[in-house]
Amino acid sequence: MLCSISQFALSQIKLSGVVLDSATQKPLTNAFVKLGAHKVIADANGNFSVTQPTAGTHTLNITHIGCDPLSLPLFLVNDTFITIFLPHHLHAFEEIITYAHNSREPDARLIQTISSKKLEQLAAVSLSDALINTNGISFLRTGSTIAKPIINGMHSNRISVLNDESKQEGQQWGSEHAPEIDPLSAGSIEIIKGASTLRYGGDAMGGVIRILPPSFRDTSYTEIALLAKVETNPKGGLVGLKLERYNGKSRLGQRAVFNVKRNGDAQAASYTLSNTGFEQLSGSYYGLLKKGNNDFSFTSSAFVQRLGILAASHIGNLTDLNRALSSDTPLINLPFSYNILAPSQRIQHYTGKIKWENKSDKLGLVSSTYTIQNNHRQEFDNHNGDLNAALDLNLWTQQLHLSVDNHLEDIRWQYGAMGEWQQNTFKGRYFIPNYLRYKAGLFAIATLEQDAYLIETGLRYDVQHTTSYRYEKDILNTNQFQFSGLSANVSGWRRIHQDVRIHLSAATRFRSPDINELFSNGLHHGSASLEFGNLQLKQERAYSLNAALNYNHNKLRFQVEPYLHYFSNYIYLKPTGETQLSIRGAFPVFNYVQTDASYAGTDITIKYQLATHWTTELDGALLLVKNQRNQTFIYGIPAQRTTGKLKYSFDGLSLKNAYWTVSSSYNAKQNRIETNEDFADSPAAYTLLNTELGGQYQDTRLHVSLGVNNILNTSYRDYMNRYRYYADDVGISIFLILNYTF
C-alpha cells in the first residue's frame, strides 16, 4: 500500500511558471490557471505551480480578466517551468481572425468569427447589425432596414447564408430582399471569405456567412438573459429574451430565444423618411441531447417582418423618376409615424431542422441533417393597398445533408452529399414563375496539417434540375432546365515566421443562372424599369485566387487579404440605354446578359496598441471590377472605403472591462461607372463619425453600451443604397443597449 503511494508520488510532475503581459512584459496577477482538473491562481508576481499526477498530454488553460482565454496542449515528461505571455488589454482588439475551427480540426478556410456574446452586445436583430464592424463586409441597402451583405464585392446570388450547413432559402436574388435571419438565435457567426467554401456549395463565389448553433458549457446551469435597446433614429427599440439550460447529468441542452423590434420612420439630416417603419418578431428553439457518442439536435425558428418602403421611392414611370431626381428632397413628406403603409413588404420565414451526429473510431464524425424551410414574401403597393399583395411568393425548401469527417493517418478527410427539393408558387402579379427544382451535390476534401503548413484540396459536383410553369398569352408554358458542373480548390497556409502566416487559395466554381435571371419579364414595379430575363443564359464560371498575410506580434496585428476573381459568362443586369413606350409612359429597358468580368480587390486591417489603454485600428477595402469583353465598368459595385477607430479600454465610471471608441469611416465617390448608364450621378464622397461607450456595470452581469451614430448629422447618400435617387441616408442617432444575464 505504502509502496504504491510512493510510486504514485514519484511519477508526479510539477509544472510551474509565470504569466506575463505580452505587451509590457510585466507580471499579471491573479491569472487563473487550470491544468486538467487542477486549478490554481497565480500570485502577485504572476507565479504559479501545479502538480499533475501523471505524465503525458494535458491541456493548460489560462484565463485573466481582460484577456482572451488561452488554451495550450502540453506534453509533460519532467518538472517544467513555463513562461506565458498573455496578450493583456488585447480585449481592446475585437474579433480575432482564426484559421482553425472551434473543434481545432485542421482547416484551410479564411474564417472570421463573431461570438454570441458580441452579438448580444451589438443587439443584432439583423445580419447587417451583426456584421457591421466586420472588416471586408459592406452592404447593399434599400433604406436603413433592408441590407444585404457584400463580400469580395459580391452579394445576393453570389453569397450564401447558411444555417449550420443548410443554405437559407428566401428569394435571395432580389436586391431588396434581406436575409431572414435573427443573429441573436445563433451561437456564433462565421464569415468565410473567398474560395475555400466548397463544402457549402459551389455557387457562393464571394463567400459564406454561416450561422452556427450555440454550444453549451459542460456543467448544469440555467441562464436567463434580457436584452433591450432604445434608439432615437429611427425612433424605437427592441426587447429580447433568452433562456438557456443545460443538464450535465442527462446531457441535455436547450435554448429558446425571443425578440421583438419596432421602429418608426427614420430621419435624414433634415427631413423625415416617410414610411420607413419596421417591425420584426422572431423566435427560436434549439435542443441538443448527447447520448454516448451521439448528438441529436432539433432547431425550429420563426421570423416575421413587416417593413415600409420609402413612399417617395415607389414610382410609376420615367417621368416620375425624373421628377424625383430633380428634387432635392423626397416628393412625399409626411410627419413622423410608426405606421407602415403601402408600399411595404411582409416576410415570414420558418425553419425546422433535425441533426444527428455520431462519433466513432471507425468512421469518424458522421453527421446527417434534415431541414425544411418556408419563406413567404408579400409586397404591397399603392394600387392593391394593404390587403392584396401585388407580389406574393411562397417558397418551400427541403434539404438533406450527409457528411463524414474522419482522420486517416495524417490526413483529414471530409466527404458528403446533399439533396434539395424546392417549390415556388406565386399569386398576384407575375415576376418569377412557379417552379419545382431539385438539387444534388457531392464533395470530398482532404486536409494535411504539419507544424509549419497546411494544405487542403477539394472537389465538388453539383447538379440541378428546374421545371417552371407560367402563362404566356393565355397558354401555360413549361420549361425545363438542367445545369451541372464541377468545382475544385486547392488551398493552404504556411507559417513563414513565428509571427507571420500566409494563406493561399485557388478555386474554380460555377453558378447556375437563377430564376430571376432566366425569367424576369416586364415591369419591375416601384423601380420603373423593364427587366428582361434570358432563357438562353449559360452557367457562369469563376476562377478565384484568395490570399491572406497575417502578422501578429505583441502590439501590432496586421492582415491583408487580396483577391482576384475572373468570371466567364458573368451574368448581370445591363442597362440598354433605350426606353420602351407603353400606356404607362416610357421605361428604361434592362436585360440580363453575360460577359467576362474580373473582380480584383483587397481587404486590409491594421491594429496597433498605442499605450496600455489605447488601441487603434484601420480598416480598408479596395475593389476594381471590370467587364473584360469591352473593358467597361460594371454597374452597382461598392466604392473604396476606409474606417479608422480609436479605442480606450479602462475600468472606471462604475464600469468594468469598459471601452470607449470613436470611429470615422470614409466612403469615396464611385467614379468607376459608365456615363449615361445610371439614372443619376454617383453620390459624393462622405465621412461619418460614430462613438460608443460600453462595459460591464460594476460586478453585476449587466452590460451597458451607449452610442451615437452619425454624430455630425451629416447629409449623405450612399452609392450602394437604392434610396439614393430619392432621399438622403439616416441622420444622427443615439442608442442605448442593456444586456442582463441572470
Place this chain on the structure above:
Amino acid sequence: MKQFRASTLTYIALVTLIFTFNACKDQVDTPPNPNEEELITTLELTFTNETNASDVRIFKFADPDGDGGNAPTITDSIVLAANSSYGLAVRFLDESKSPVEDITTEIVAEAIDHLICYTTPGDLMITILDKDSNNLNLGLAATVKTQALENTSLTIRLMHQPNQKNGNCDSGETDVEVTFITTIE
C-alpha cells in the same frame, strides 16, 4: 424539468413535417394567369365641339398587352379646329377582357386618390370641370379651347395619389402617361 428524450425530438420533427406538408398544397403546376389581372390598355378621348354638337372627334391610344411586351397598336393624333371650344370626356379601358372593362368607373369611385393632368407646350387652354368629394380637381371632364393654327402635343397623365392628393400633379405614381401629337387646323 422532464427529461427530453430523443424520441420526443423525433416526434416533434414528425409533427412539424406532417404540418408542413399539409400546408404545402399549393399547386406548382397551375400558376395564376397574369392576363386575368386588371390592366389599363386604352385611353380614349372624346372631343365635342361646344358650338356644333355634331362635331364629335374620338382619339385613341391602345397598348393591348399593357406595359412591357409589344408596342402600342393604336396611336392616334389629335386634330382640332382653331379658335374653338371643345368639351372633353376621358375614358380608360381594359380591352384585353371580353366584354371590354371600363376602368373609368373605378377611377370615379376612388376619385380622392386620382388626378388626370394635362400638359401642352402649345396654346391649348384646358380647364378641368369635375371635382372629387374634397373639392379637388379630378379631370375626367374638361374644356379645351384652341387658338391659332399650330402643331403641338398634349400629354395626359393619370396620377395615383393615395393619401397625398392636393390638386397638384407633382406627387404620386403615374398609372397612365400618353402624349398625343396634336394639330390645330
